[in-house]
Amino acid sequence: xxxxxxxxxxxxxxxxLIDEWWGGRKMSHLLPKLFFDxxxxxxFIVEKDGDIIGFLIGFLSQTSSDKAYxxxxxxxxxxxxxxxxxxxxxxxxxxxxxxxxxxxxxITSPVNKTSIAFHLKMGFLxxxxxxxxxxxxxxxxxxxxxxxxxxxxxxx
Numbered sequence: 001x002x003x004x005x006x007x008x009x010x011x012x013x014x015x016x017l018i019d020e021w022w023g024g025r026k027m028s029h030l031l032p033k034l035f036f037d038x039x040x041x042x043x044f045i046v047e048k049d050g051d052i053i054g055f056l057i058g059f060l061s062q063t064s065s066d067k068a069y070x071x072x073x074x075x076x077x078x079x080x081x082x083x084x085x086x087x088x089x090x091x092x093x094x095x096x097x098x099x100x101x102x103x104x105x106x107i108t109s110p111v112n113k114t115s116i117a118f119h120l121k122m123g124f125l126x127x128x129x130x131x132x133x134x135x136x137x138x139x140x141x142x143x144x145x146x147x148x149x150x151x152x153x154x155x156x
Contacts, residue, residue, distance in 0.1 A: 003091060015028055042058045056089065057071045058070045058104075067104075070104060104156055107142070107150060
């Protein structure tokens with residue numbers, strides 16, 4: 001497996017994979033091309049035999065000089081037990097440290113139990129919430145009405 005920085009040209013390869021990797025959930029609209037154009041230094045791809053098997057889109061907060069944010073992560077379902085996600089996150093954490101940031105933030109949907117478990121295993125903490133769904137605190141209407149989210153934070 002080879003890890004490298006994201007390139008703008010990767011958009012055309014990754015965009016069609018998103019809905020497929022999410023089991024048919026419509027997710028590709030959450031990752032417009034602008035992320036591929038503007039966050040190359042903090043976004044990464046893992047390839048195997050020339051095929052993309054994982055990616056992480058992250059950036060350094062422009063508002064809070066101490067924070068970084070992971071916007072979107074995807075791993076080919078065939079490679080989810082091969083530490084691809086862990087490798088992507090650890091590479092991002094290294095980039096965060098090099099830029100003197102001390103916390104990483106991200107969100108997921110409360111229906112994404114796999115994502116919640118992964119983030120907790122990676123040492124993220126759930127950042128409060130105003131209600132509980134299936135034993136997990138969530139922030140109501142975070143992304144829009146009826147779009148609740150689980151917020152995570154990890155100190156680096």
